Amino acid sequence: MSHPHARLTVHGRRLLIDRVRAGRPVAHVADEMGISRTTAHKWVRRWRAEGGAGLYDRTSRPRTTPHRTPADVEEQVCALRRERKLGPARIGPILGIPASTVHRVLTRHGLNRLRWMDRPTGQVIRRYERERPGELVHVDIKKLGNIPDGGGHRIMPRQQALANRQATTGVRKGGSPVIGHSFIHTAIDDHSRLAYSEVLTNERKETATAFWRRANAFFKAHGITVERVLTDNGSCYRSRLFGQTLSAAGIVHKRTQPYRPQTNGKVERLNRTLLDEWAYARPYSSNSERTNALADFLHTYNHHRCHTALDGQPPISRVNNPAGQYN
Incomplete structure:
Protein backbone atom coordinates (compact mmCIF):
# COMPACT_ATOMS: atom_id res chain seq x y z
CA MET A 1 0.00 0.00 0.00
CA SER A 2 1.24 3.50 -0.88
CA HIS A 3 1.98 5.88 1.96
CA PRO A 4 -0.73 8.53 2.56
CA HIS A 5 1.24 11.35 0.93
CA ALA A 6 2.18 9.50 -2.26
CA ARG A 7 1.31 11.33 -5.48
CA LEU A 8 0.98 8.08 -7.41
CA THR A 9 -1.05 5.05 -6.45
CA VAL A 10 -0.93 1.85 -8.50
CA HIS A 11 -3.83 3.21 -10.55
CA GLY A 12 -1.95 6.47 -11.18
CA ARG A 13 1.17 4.57 -12.28
CA ARG A 14 -0.88 2.58 -14.78
CA LEU A 15 -2.27 5.86 -16.08
CA LEU A 16 1.29 7.19 -16.42
CA ILE A 17 2.33 4.12 -18.43
CA ASP A 18 -0.75 4.32 -20.67
CA ARG A 19 0.03 7.92 -21.57
CA VAL A 20 3.69 7.18 -22.23
CA ARG A 21 2.75 4.16 -24.39
CA ALA A 22 0.47 6.45 -26.38
CA GLY A 23 3.61 8.29 -27.56
CA ARG A 24 3.61 11.29 -25.29
CA PRO A 25 6.93 12.53 -23.82
CA VAL A 26 7.64 11.41 -20.28
CA ALA A 27 8.41 15.00 -19.23
CA HIS A 28 4.99 16.24 -20.39
CA VAL A 29 3.17 13.41 -18.63
CA ALA A 30 5.12 14.02 -15.42
CA ASP A 31 4.21 17.71 -15.49
CA GLU A 32 0.50 16.91 -15.99
CA MET A 33 0.46 14.44 -13.08
CA GLY A 34 2.36 16.71 -10.70
CA ILE A 35 5.41 14.49 -10.27
CA SER A 36 9.08 14.88 -11.07
CA ARG A 37 10.65 13.58 -14.28
CA THR A 38 12.90 11.34 -12.17
CA THR A 39 9.88 9.65 -10.57
CA ALA A 40 8.13 9.22 -13.92
CA HIS A 41 11.22 7.66 -15.54
CA LYS A 42 11.63 5.34 -12.52
CA TRP A 43 8.15 3.83 -12.97
CA VAL A 44 8.58 3.60 -16.73
CA ARG A 45 11.86 1.70 -16.26
CA ARG A 46 10.28 -0.66 -13.74
CA TRP A 47 7.36 -1.30 -16.06
CA ARG A 48 9.66 -2.11 -19.00
CA ALA A 49 11.75 -4.44 -16.85
CA GLU A 50 9.01 -6.22 -14.84
CA GLY A 51 5.73 -5.52 -16.56
CA GLY A 52 2.61 -4.76 -14.51
CA ALA A 53 4.13 -6.26 -11.36
CA GLY A 54 6.77 -3.53 -11.35
CA LEU A 55 4.14 -0.88 -10.65
CA TYR A 56 3.53 -2.13 -7.10
CA ASP A 57 5.44 -0.86 -4.07
CA ARG A 58 8.46 -2.83 -2.95
CA THR A 59 9.34 -3.60 0.64
CA SER A 60 11.62 -1.12 2.38
CA ARG A 61 13.28 -3.85 4.40
CA PRO A 62 17.06 -3.94 3.83
CA ARG A 63 18.57 -6.96 2.12
CA THR A 64 20.94 -7.55 5.02
CA THR A 65 20.92 -6.54 8.71
CA PRO A 66 24.49 -7.10 9.91
CA HIS A 67 23.84 -5.59 13.37
CA ARG A 68 20.78 -7.69 14.17
CA THR A 69 20.89 -9.67 17.42
CA PRO A 70 22.36 -13.14 16.78
CA MET A 117 0.74 -16.34 25.39
CA ASP A 118 -0.73 -19.53 26.76
CA ARG A 119 0.47 -19.46 30.38
CA PRO A 120 1.01 -23.24 30.88
CA THR A 121 2.94 -23.83 27.64
CA GLY A 122 4.35 -20.38 26.84
CA GLN A 123 3.22 -20.70 23.23
CA VAL A 124 1.75 -17.74 21.35
CA ILE A 125 -2.01 -18.08 21.21
CA ARG A 126 -3.22 -18.45 17.66
CA ARG A 127 -6.26 -16.24 17.31
CA TYR A 128 -8.71 -16.86 14.56
CA GLU A 129 -12.04 -15.64 13.24
CA ARG A 130 -14.37 -17.41 10.84
CA GLU A 131 -15.05 -15.72 7.52
CA ARG A 132 -18.86 -15.69 7.57
CA PRO A 133 -21.74 -15.85 10.07
CA GLY A 134 -22.84 -19.37 10.94
CA GLU A 135 -19.61 -21.08 9.96
CA LEU A 136 -18.96 -21.80 13.65
CA VAL A 137 -21.06 -21.24 16.77
CA HIS A 138 -19.57 -21.62 20.26
CA VAL A 139 -21.83 -23.10 22.96
CA ASP A 140 -21.20 -23.32 26.71
CA ILE A 141 -22.85 -23.35 30.15
CA LYS A 142 -22.03 -21.11 33.13
CA LYS A 143 -23.11 -22.09 36.65
CA LEU A 144 -24.40 -19.21 38.77
CA GLY A 145 -25.66 -19.15 42.35
CA ASN A 146 -29.31 -18.22 42.86
CA ILE A 147 -30.43 -15.09 44.71
CA PRO A 148 -32.86 -15.50 47.61
CA ASP A 149 -36.07 -13.47 47.62
CA GLY A 150 -35.35 -10.12 49.20
CA GLY A 151 -31.69 -10.16 48.22
CA GLY A 152 -28.47 -11.90 49.16
CA HIS A 153 -25.28 -11.03 51.03
CA ARG A 154 -24.08 -8.74 48.24
CA ILE A 155 -26.64 -6.06 49.10
CA MET A 156 -27.37 -6.60 52.82
CA PRO A 157 -25.83 -7.95 56.02
CA ARG A 158 -25.20 -11.66 56.07
CA GLN A 159 -27.66 -12.29 58.89
CA GLN A 160 -30.49 -10.72 56.91
CA ALA A 161 -29.35 -12.54 53.76
CA LEU A 162 -29.43 -15.84 55.68
CA ALA A 163 -32.97 -15.09 56.85
CA ASN A 164 -33.96 -14.45 53.23
CA ARG A 165 -32.46 -17.78 52.21
CA GLN A 166 -34.39 -19.61 54.93
CA ALA A 167 -37.63 -17.90 53.91
CA THR A 168 -37.08 -18.63 50.21
CA THR A 169 -36.52 -22.39 50.37
CA GLY A 170 -37.41 -25.28 52.61
CA VAL A 171 -34.55 -27.43 51.33
CA ARG A 172 -31.86 -28.00 53.93
CA LYS A 173 -28.42 -29.57 53.78
CA GLY A 174 -26.49 -29.90 57.01
CA GLY A 175 -28.98 -27.50 58.61
CA SER A 176 -28.30 -24.74 56.08
CA PRO A 177 -30.84 -23.60 53.44
CA VAL A 178 -30.01 -24.62 49.89
CA ILE A 179 -30.86 -21.96 47.32
CA GLY A 180 -29.37 -23.88 44.40
CA HIS A 181 -27.92 -22.68 41.14
CA SER A 182 -28.98 -21.38 37.77
CA PHE A 183 -27.29 -22.46 34.57
CA ILE A 184 -26.62 -19.89 31.86
CA HIS A 185 -26.71 -21.62 28.48
CA THR A 186 -25.03 -19.46 25.83
CA ALA A 187 -24.39 -19.62 22.08
CA ILE A 188 -22.29 -17.05 20.20
CA ASP A 189 -21.48 -16.82 16.49
CA ASP A 190 -17.74 -16.82 15.85
CA HIS A 191 -17.75 -14.24 13.03
CA SER A 192 -20.39 -11.73 14.09
CA ARG A 193 -20.32 -12.32 17.90
CA LEU A 194 -24.13 -12.38 17.82
CA ALA A 195 -25.13 -14.01 21.11
CA TYR A 196 -28.10 -15.89 22.54
CA SER A 197 -28.45 -16.91 26.22
CA GLU A 198 -31.03 -18.41 28.54
CA VAL A 199 -31.18 -18.96 32.30
CA LEU A 200 -32.21 -22.59 32.88
CA THR A 201 -32.52 -24.82 35.91
CA ASN A 202 -30.01 -27.55 35.01
CA GLU A 203 -27.44 -28.74 32.47
CA ARG A 204 -28.95 -32.11 31.55
CA LYS A 205 -28.91 -33.35 27.99
CA GLU A 206 -32.64 -32.66 27.45
CA THR A 207 -32.23 -29.07 28.65
CA ALA A 208 -29.10 -28.43 26.57
CA THR A 209 -30.72 -29.91 23.46
CA ALA A 210 -33.89 -27.87 23.87
CA PHE A 211 -31.78 -24.74 24.36
CA TRP A 212 -29.87 -25.41 21.16
CA ARG A 213 -33.11 -25.75 19.17
CA ARG A 214 -34.19 -22.31 20.37
CA ALA A 215 -30.73 -20.85 19.77
CA ASN A 216 -30.67 -22.26 16.25
CA ALA A 217 -34.09 -20.69 15.60
CA PHE A 218 -32.70 -17.36 16.87
CA PHE A 219 -29.81 -17.49 14.42
CA LYS A 220 -32.11 -18.50 11.56
CA ALA A 221 -34.34 -15.52 12.32
CA HIS A 222 -31.29 -13.33 11.72
CA GLY A 223 -30.47 -15.00 8.41
CA ILE A 224 -27.66 -17.17 9.80
CA THR A 225 -27.41 -20.82 8.83
CA VAL A 226 -25.31 -22.66 11.38
CA GLU A 227 -22.74 -25.07 9.90
CA ARG A 228 -20.67 -26.12 12.94
CA VAL A 229 -21.10 -26.08 16.69
CA LEU A 230 -18.15 -26.13 19.11
CA THR A 231 -18.69 -27.27 22.71
CA ASP A 232 -16.63 -28.61 25.59
CA ASN A 233 -16.79 -32.22 26.73
CA GLY A 234 -19.65 -31.87 29.20
CA SER A 235 -21.88 -34.91 29.57
CA CYS A 236 -24.85 -33.13 28.01
CA TYR A 237 -22.85 -32.37 24.88
CA ARG A 238 -21.47 -35.91 24.66
CA SER A 239 -24.97 -37.36 24.79
CA ARG A 240 -26.49 -39.11 21.82
CA LEU A 241 -29.53 -36.84 21.98
CA PHE A 242 -27.50 -33.66 21.49
CA GLY A 243 -25.40 -35.18 18.71
CA GLN A 244 -28.41 -36.53 16.83
CA THR A 245 -30.18 -33.18 17.09
CA LEU A 246 -27.24 -31.45 15.41
CA SER A 247 -26.87 -34.18 12.77
CA ALA A 248 -30.57 -33.99 11.88
CA ALA A 249 -30.13 -30.28 11.13
CA GLY A 250 -26.99 -30.90 9.03
CA ILE A 251 -24.72 -29.32 11.64
CA VAL A 252 -21.24 -30.67 12.37
CA HIS A 253 -20.46 -31.07 16.09
CA LYS A 254 -16.91 -30.33 17.25
CA ARG A 255 -15.60 -30.63 20.83
CA THR A 256 -12.60 -29.01 22.46
CA GLN A 257 -9.63 -30.91 23.78
CA PRO A 258 -10.01 -31.86 27.46
CA TYR A 259 -8.79 -29.16 29.86
CA ARG A 260 -8.35 -26.65 27.02
CA PRO A 261 -11.11 -24.03 27.48
CA GLN A 262 -9.05 -21.58 25.39
CA THR A 263 -10.29 -23.40 22.27
CA ASN A 264 -13.79 -22.21 23.11
CA GLY A 265 -12.47 -18.83 24.15
CA LYS A 266 -15.11 -16.61 22.53
CA VAL A 267 -17.97 -18.03 24.57
CA GLU A 268 -15.76 -18.20 27.67
CA ARG A 269 -15.08 -14.48 27.26
CA LEU A 270 -18.79 -13.83 26.82
CA ASN A 271 -19.43 -15.70 30.09
CA ARG A 272 -17.13 -13.23 31.82
CA THR A 273 -18.92 -10.31 30.17
CA LEU A 274 -22.25 -11.71 31.35
CA LEU A 275 -20.98 -11.80 34.92
CA ASP A 276 -19.48 -8.28 34.80
CA GLU A 277 -22.20 -6.47 32.88
CA TRP A 278 -25.34 -8.41 33.81
CA ALA A 279 -25.17 -10.86 36.72
CA TYR A 280 -23.07 -8.65 39.04
CA ALA A 281 -23.62 -5.29 37.36
CA ARG A 282 -26.12 -4.16 40.04
CA PRO A 283 -27.77 -5.60 43.14
CA TYR A 284 -30.87 -7.72 42.48
CA SER A 285 -33.57 -8.38 45.03
CA SER A 286 -34.50 -11.79 43.63
CA ASN A 287 -33.39 -14.43 41.18
CA SER A 288 -36.33 -13.71 38.89
CA GLU A 289 -35.37 -10.02 38.72
CA ARG A 290 -31.87 -10.95 37.56
CA THR A 291 -33.23 -13.47 35.06
CA ASN A 292 -35.64 -10.91 33.57
CA ALA A 293 -32.77 -8.45 33.13
CA LEU A 294 -30.91 -10.83 30.80
CA ALA A 295 -33.09 -10.06 27.77
CA ASP A 296 -32.35 -6.33 27.95
CA PHE A 297 -28.63 -6.97 28.32
CA LEU A 298 -28.55 -9.31 25.30
CA HIS A 299 -30.36 -6.72 23.17
CA THR A 300 -27.83 -4.09 24.21
CA TYR A 301 -24.94 -6.49 23.59
CA ASN A 302 -26.12 -7.48 20.11
CA HIS A 303 -27.42 -4.13 18.85
CA HIS A 304 -25.74 -1.27 20.72
CA ARG A 305 -22.68 -2.28 22.75
CA CYS A 306 -19.42 -1.62 20.91
CA HIS A 307 -17.19 -4.68 20.54
CA THR A 308 -13.43 -4.22 20.48
CA ALA A 309 -12.94 -7.23 18.18
CA LEU A 310 -15.34 -5.64 15.65
CA ASP A 311 -13.63 -2.23 15.44
CA GLY A 312 -16.06 -0.73 17.92
CA GLN A 313 -19.20 -1.91 16.11
CA PRO A 314 -21.99 -4.05 17.67
CA PRO A 315 -22.40 -7.69 16.55
CA ILE A 316 -25.52 -6.91 14.52
CA SER A 317 -23.34 -4.88 12.13
CA ARG A 318 -21.82 -8.12 10.84
CA VAL A 319 -25.09 -9.94 10.29
CA ASN A 320 -26.10 -10.21 6.64
CA ASN A 321 -29.85 -10.01 7.27
CA PRO A 322 -30.36 -8.13 10.54
CA ALA A 323 -33.95 -7.06 9.94
CA GLY A 324 -35.15 -10.33 8.41
CA GLN A 325 -36.30 -8.56 5.27
CA TYR A 326 -34.80 -11.11 2.88
CA ASN A 327 -35.66 -14.79 2.48
Whole structure:
Protein backbone atom coordinates (compact mmCIF):
# COMPACT_ATOMS: atom_id res chain seq x y z
CA MET A 1 0.00 0.00 0.00
CA SER A 2 1.24 3.50 -0.88
CA HIS A 3 1.98 5.88 1.96
CA PRO A 4 -0.73 8.53 2.56
CA HIS A 5 1.24 11.35 0.93
CA ALA A 6 2.18 9.50 -2.26
CA ARG A 7 1.31 11.33 -5.48
CA LEU A 8 0.98 8.08 -7.41
CA THR A 9 -1.05 5.05 -6.45
CA VAL A 10 -0.93 1.85 -8.50
CA HIS A 11 -3.83 3.21 -10.55
CA GLY A 12 -1.95 6.47 -11.18
CA ARG A 13 1.17 4.57 -12.28
CA ARG A 14 -0.88 2.58 -14.78
CA LEU A 15 -2.27 5.86 -16.08
CA LEU A 16 1.29 7.19 -16.42
CA ILE A 17 2.33 4.12 -18.43
CA ASP A 18 -0.75 4.32 -20.67
CA ARG A 19 0.03 7.92 -21.57
CA VAL A 20 3.69 7.18 -22.23
CA ARG A 21 2.75 4.16 -24.39
CA ALA A 22 0.47 6.45 -26.38
CA GLY A 23 3.61 8.29 -27.56
CA ARG A 24 3.61 11.29 -25.29
CA PRO A 25 6.93 12.53 -23.82
CA VAL A 26 7.64 11.41 -20.28
CA ALA A 27 8.41 15.00 -19.23
CA HIS A 28 4.99 16.24 -20.39
CA VAL A 29 3.17 13.41 -18.63
CA ALA A 30 5.12 14.02 -15.42
CA ASP A 31 4.21 17.71 -15.49
CA GLU A 32 0.50 16.91 -15.99
CA MET A 33 0.46 14.44 -13.08
CA GLY A 34 2.36 16.71 -10.70
CA ILE A 35 5.41 14.49 -10.27
CA SER A 36 9.08 14.88 -11.07
CA ARG A 37 10.65 13.58 -14.28
CA THR A 38 12.90 11.34 -12.17
CA THR A 39 9.88 9.65 -10.57
CA ALA A 40 8.13 9.22 -13.92
CA HIS A 41 11.22 7.66 -15.54
CA LYS A 42 11.63 5.34 -12.52
CA TRP A 43 8.15 3.83 -12.97
CA VAL A 44 8.58 3.60 -16.73
CA ARG A 45 11.86 1.70 -16.26
CA ARG A 46 10.28 -0.66 -13.74
CA TRP A 47 7.36 -1.30 -16.06
CA ARG A 48 9.66 -2.11 -19.00
CA ALA A 49 11.75 -4.44 -16.85
CA GLU A 50 9.01 -6.22 -14.84
CA GLY A 51 5.73 -5.52 -16.56
CA GLY A 52 2.61 -4.76 -14.51
CA ALA A 53 4.13 -6.26 -11.36
CA GLY A 54 6.77 -3.53 -11.35
CA LEU A 55 4.14 -0.88 -10.65
CA TYR A 56 3.53 -2.13 -7.10
CA ASP A 57 5.44 -0.86 -4.07
CA ARG A 58 8.46 -2.83 -2.95
CA THR A 59 9.34 -3.60 0.64
CA SER A 60 11.62 -1.12 2.38
CA ARG A 61 13.28 -3.85 4.40
CA PRO A 62 17.06 -3.94 3.83
CA ARG A 63 18.57 -6.96 2.12
CA THR A 64 20.94 -7.55 5.02
CA THR A 65 20.92 -6.54 8.71
CA PRO A 66 24.49 -7.10 9.91
CA HIS A 67 23.84 -5.59 13.37
CA ARG A 68 20.78 -7.69 14.17
CA THR A 69 20.89 -9.67 17.42
CA PRO A 70 22.36 -13.14 16.78
CA ALA A 71 19.87 -15.96 16.38
CA ASP A 72 21.16 -17.91 19.38
CA VAL A 73 20.71 -14.87 21.63
CA GLU A 74 17.17 -14.38 20.32
CA GLU A 75 16.43 -18.01 21.15
CA GLN A 76 17.64 -17.47 24.73
CA VAL A 77 15.47 -14.35 25.03
CA CYS A 78 12.39 -16.25 23.82
CA ALA A 79 13.14 -19.21 26.09
CA LEU A 80 13.34 -17.00 29.18
CA ARG A 81 10.10 -15.33 28.18
CA ARG A 82 8.22 -18.59 27.65
CA GLU A 83 9.61 -20.53 30.60
CA ARG A 84 9.93 -17.86 33.29
CA LYS A 85 7.61 -15.13 31.92
CA LEU A 86 10.32 -12.49 32.49
CA GLY A 87 10.18 -9.00 31.01
CA PRO A 88 12.88 -7.00 29.18
CA ALA A 89 14.17 -5.41 32.38
CA ARG A 90 14.87 -8.88 33.83
CA ILE A 91 16.05 -10.64 30.68
CA GLY A 92 18.52 -7.88 29.71
CA PRO A 93 20.85 -8.23 32.72
CA ILE A 94 20.74 -12.02 32.55
CA LEU A 95 22.00 -12.07 28.94
CA GLY A 96 24.04 -8.90 29.11
CA ILE A 97 22.09 -6.97 26.46
CA PRO A 98 20.02 -3.75 26.68
CA ALA A 99 16.38 -4.04 27.71
CA SER A 100 15.39 -2.16 24.54
CA THR A 101 17.01 -4.88 22.44
CA VAL A 102 15.13 -7.54 24.39
CA HIS A 103 11.87 -5.69 23.75
CA ARG A 104 12.53 -5.57 20.00
CA VAL A 105 13.29 -9.31 19.98
CA LEU A 106 10.11 -10.11 21.89
CA THR A 107 8.07 -7.91 19.56
CA ARG A 108 9.62 -9.60 16.51
CA HIS A 109 8.55 -13.01 17.82
CA GLY A 110 5.11 -11.94 19.05
CA LEU A 111 6.01 -12.42 22.73
CA ASN A 112 5.93 -8.83 23.93
CA ARG A 113 2.48 -9.25 25.55
CA LEU A 114 1.97 -11.97 28.15
CA ARG A 115 -1.75 -12.00 27.40
CA TRP A 116 -0.89 -13.24 23.89
CA MET A 117 0.74 -16.34 25.39
CA ASP A 118 -0.73 -19.53 26.76
CA ARG A 119 0.47 -19.46 30.38
CA PRO A 120 1.01 -23.24 30.88
CA THR A 121 2.94 -23.83 27.64
CA GLY A 122 4.35 -20.38 26.84
CA GLN A 123 3.22 -20.70 23.23
CA VAL A 124 1.75 -17.74 21.35
CA ILE A 125 -2.01 -18.08 21.21
CA ARG A 126 -3.22 -18.45 17.66
CA ARG A 127 -6.26 -16.24 17.31
CA TYR A 128 -8.71 -16.86 14.56
CA GLU A 129 -12.04 -15.64 13.24
CA ARG A 130 -14.37 -17.41 10.84
CA GLU A 131 -15.05 -15.72 7.52
CA ARG A 132 -18.86 -15.69 7.57
CA PRO A 133 -21.74 -15.85 10.07
CA GLY A 134 -22.84 -19.37 10.94
CA GLU A 135 -19.61 -21.08 9.96
CA LEU A 136 -18.96 -21.80 13.65
CA VAL A 137 -21.06 -21.24 16.77
CA HIS A 138 -19.57 -21.62 20.26
CA VAL A 139 -21.83 -23.10 22.96
CA ASP A 140 -21.20 -23.32 26.71
CA ILE A 141 -22.85 -23.35 30.15
CA LYS A 142 -22.03 -21.11 33.13
CA LYS A 143 -23.11 -22.09 36.65
CA LEU A 144 -24.40 -19.21 38.77
CA GLY A 145 -25.66 -19.15 42.35
CA ASN A 146 -29.31 -18.22 42.86
CA ILE A 147 -30.43 -15.09 44.71
CA PRO A 148 -32.86 -15.50 47.61
CA ASP A 149 -36.07 -13.47 47.62
CA GLY A 150 -35.35 -10.12 49.20
CA GLY A 151 -31.69 -10.16 48.22
CA GLY A 152 -28.47 -11.90 49.16
CA HIS A 153 -25.28 -11.03 51.03
CA ARG A 154 -24.08 -8.74 48.24
CA ILE A 155 -26.64 -6.06 49.10
CA MET A 156 -27.37 -6.60 52.82
CA PRO A 157 -25.83 -7.95 56.02
CA ARG A 158 -25.20 -11.66 56.07
CA GLN A 159 -27.66 -12.29 58.89
CA GLN A 160 -30.49 -10.72 56.91
CA ALA A 161 -29.35 -12.54 53.76
CA LEU A 162 -29.43 -15.84 55.68
CA ALA A 163 -32.97 -15.09 56.85
CA ASN A 164 -33.96 -14.45 53.23
CA ARG A 165 -32.46 -17.78 52.21
CA GLN A 166 -34.39 -19.61 54.93
CA ALA A 167 -37.63 -17.90 53.91
CA THR A 168 -37.08 -18.63 50.21
CA THR A 169 -36.52 -22.39 50.37
CA GLY A 170 -37.41 -25.28 52.61
CA VAL A 171 -34.55 -27.43 51.33
CA ARG A 172 -31.86 -28.00 53.93
CA LYS A 173 -28.42 -29.57 53.78
CA GLY A 174 -26.49 -29.90 57.01
CA GLY A 175 -28.98 -27.50 58.61
CA SER A 176 -28.30 -24.74 56.08
CA PRO A 177 -30.84 -23.60 53.44
CA VAL A 178 -30.01 -24.62 49.89
CA ILE A 179 -30.86 -21.96 47.32
CA GLY A 180 -29.37 -23.88 44.40
CA HIS A 181 -27.92 -22.68 41.14
CA SER A 182 -28.98 -21.38 37.77
CA PHE A 183 -27.29 -22.46 34.57
CA ILE A 184 -26.62 -19.89 31.86
CA HIS A 185 -26.71 -21.62 28.48
CA THR A 186 -25.03 -19.46 25.83
CA ALA A 187 -24.39 -19.62 22.08
CA ILE A 188 -22.29 -17.05 20.20
CA ASP A 189 -21.48 -16.82 16.49
CA ASP A 190 -17.74 -16.82 15.85
CA HIS A 191 -17.75 -14.24 13.03
CA SER A 192 -20.39 -11.73 14.09
CA ARG A 193 -20.32 -12.32 17.90
CA LEU A 194 -24.13 -12.38 17.82
CA ALA A 195 -25.13 -14.01 21.11
CA TYR A 196 -28.10 -15.89 22.54
CA SER A 197 -28.45 -16.91 26.22
CA GLU A 198 -31.03 -18.41 28.54
CA VAL A 199 -31.18 -18.96 32.30
CA LEU A 200 -32.21 -22.59 32.88
CA THR A 201 -32.52 -24.82 35.91
CA ASN A 202 -30.01 -27.55 35.01
CA GLU A 203 -27.44 -28.74 32.47
CA ARG A 204 -28.95 -32.11 31.55
CA LYS A 205 -28.91 -33.35 27.99
CA GLU A 206 -32.64 -32.66 27.45
CA THR A 207 -32.23 -29.07 28.65
CA ALA A 208 -29.10 -28.43 26.57
CA THR A 209 -30.72 -29.91 23.46
CA ALA A 210 -33.89 -27.87 23.87
CA PHE A 211 -31.78 -24.74 24.36
CA TRP A 212 -29.87 -25.41 21.16
CA ARG A 213 -33.11 -25.75 19.17
CA ARG A 214 -34.19 -22.31 20.37
CA ALA A 215 -30.73 -20.85 19.77
CA ASN A 216 -30.67 -22.26 16.25
CA ALA A 217 -34.09 -20.69 15.60
CA PHE A 218 -32.70 -17.36 16.87
CA PHE A 219 -29.81 -17.49 14.42
CA LYS A 220 -32.11 -18.50 11.56
CA ALA A 221 -34.34 -15.52 12.32
CA HIS A 222 -31.29 -13.33 11.72
CA GLY A 223 -30.47 -15.00 8.41
CA ILE A 224 -27.66 -17.17 9.80
CA THR A 225 -27.41 -20.82 8.83
CA VAL A 226 -25.31 -22.66 11.38
CA GLU A 227 -22.74 -25.07 9.90
CA ARG A 228 -20.67 -26.12 12.94
CA VAL A 229 -21.10 -26.08 16.69
CA LEU A 230 -18.15 -26.13 19.11
CA THR A 231 -18.69 -27.27 22.71
CA ASP A 232 -16.63 -28.61 25.59
CA ASN A 233 -16.79 -32.22 26.73
CA GLY A 234 -19.65 -31.87 29.20
CA SER A 235 -21.88 -34.91 29.57
CA CYS A 236 -24.85 -33.13 28.01
CA TYR A 237 -22.85 -32.37 24.88
CA ARG A 238 -21.47 -35.91 24.66
CA SER A 239 -24.97 -37.36 24.79
CA ARG A 240 -26.49 -39.11 21.82
CA LEU A 241 -29.53 -36.84 21.98
CA PHE A 242 -27.50 -33.66 21.49
CA GLY A 243 -25.40 -35.18 18.71
CA GLN A 244 -28.41 -36.53 16.83
CA THR A 245 -30.18 -33.18 17.09
CA LEU A 246 -27.24 -31.45 15.41
CA SER A 247 -26.87 -34.18 12.77
CA ALA A 248 -30.57 -33.99 11.88
CA ALA A 249 -30.13 -30.28 11.13
CA GLY A 250 -26.99 -30.90 9.03
CA ILE A 251 -24.72 -29.32 11.64
CA VAL A 252 -21.24 -30.67 12.37
CA HIS A 253 -20.46 -31.07 16.09
CA LYS A 254 -16.91 -30.33 17.25
CA ARG A 255 -15.60 -30.63 20.83
CA THR A 256 -12.60 -29.01 22.46
CA GLN A 257 -9.63 -30.91 23.78
CA PRO A 258 -10.01 -31.86 27.46
CA TYR A 259 -8.79 -29.16 29.86
CA ARG A 260 -8.35 -26.65 27.02
CA PRO A 261 -11.11 -24.03 27.48
CA GLN A 262 -9.05 -21.58 25.39
CA THR A 263 -10.29 -23.40 22.27
CA ASN A 264 -13.79 -22.21 23.11
CA GLY A 265 -12.47 -18.83 24.15
CA LYS A 266 -15.11 -16.61 22.53
CA VAL A 267 -17.97 -18.03 24.57
CA GLU A 268 -15.76 -18.20 27.67
CA ARG A 269 -15.08 -14.48 27.26
CA LEU A 270 -18.79 -13.83 26.82
CA ASN A 271 -19.43 -15.70 30.09
CA ARG A 272 -17.13 -13.23 31.82
CA THR A 273 -18.92 -10.31 30.17
CA LEU A 274 -22.25 -11.71 31.35
CA LEU A 275 -20.98 -11.80 34.92
CA ASP A 276 -19.48 -8.28 34.80
CA GLU A 277 -22.20 -6.47 32.88
CA TRP A 278 -25.34 -8.41 33.81
CA ALA A 279 -25.17 -10.86 36.72
CA TYR A 280 -23.07 -8.65 39.04
CA ALA A 281 -23.62 -5.29 37.36
CA ARG A 282 -26.12 -4.16 40.04
CA PRO A 283 -27.77 -5.60 43.14
CA TYR A 284 -30.87 -7.72 42.48
CA SER A 285 -33.57 -8.38 45.03
CA SER A 286 -34.50 -11.79 43.63
CA ASN A 287 -33.39 -14.43 41.18
CA SER A 288 -36.33 -13.71 38.89
CA GLU A 289 -35.37 -10.02 38.72
CA ARG A 290 -31.87 -10.95 37.56
CA THR A 291 -33.23 -13.47 35.06
CA ASN A 292 -35.64 -10.91 33.57
CA ALA A 293 -32.77 -8.45 33.13
CA LEU A 294 -30.91 -10.83 30.80
CA ALA A 295 -33.09 -10.06 27.77
CA ASP A 296 -32.35 -6.33 27.95
CA PHE A 297 -28.63 -6.97 28.32
CA LEU A 298 -28.55 -9.31 25.30
CA HIS A 299 -30.36 -6.72 23.17
CA THR A 300 -27.83 -4.09 24.21
CA TYR A 301 -24.94 -6.49 23.59
CA ASN A 302 -26.12 -7.48 20.11
CA HIS A 303 -27.42 -4.13 18.85
CA HIS A 304 -25.74 -1.27 20.72
CA ARG A 305 -22.68 -2.28 22.75
CA CYS A 306 -19.42 -1.62 20.91
CA HIS A 307 -17.19 -4.68 20.54
CA THR A 308 -13.43 -4.22 20.48
CA ALA A 309 -12.94 -7.23 18.18
CA LEU A 310 -15.34 -5.64 15.65
CA ASP A 311 -13.63 -2.23 15.44
CA GLY A 312 -16.06 -0.73 17.92
CA GLN A 313 -19.20 -1.91 16.11
CA PRO A 314 -21.99 -4.05 17.67
CA PRO A 315 -22.40 -7.69 16.55
CA ILE A 316 -25.52 -6.91 14.52
CA SER A 317 -23.34 -4.88 12.13
CA ARG A 318 -21.82 -8.12 10.84
CA VAL A 319 -25.09 -9.94 10.29
CA ASN A 320 -26.10 -10.21 6.64
CA ASN A 321 -29.85 -10.01 7.27
CA PRO A 322 -30.36 -8.13 10.54
CA ALA A 323 -33.95 -7.06 9.94
CA GLY A 324 -35.15 -10.33 8.41
CA GLN A 325 -36.30 -8.56 5.27
CA TYR A 326 -34.80 -11.11 2.88
CA ASN A 327 -35.66 -14.79 2.48
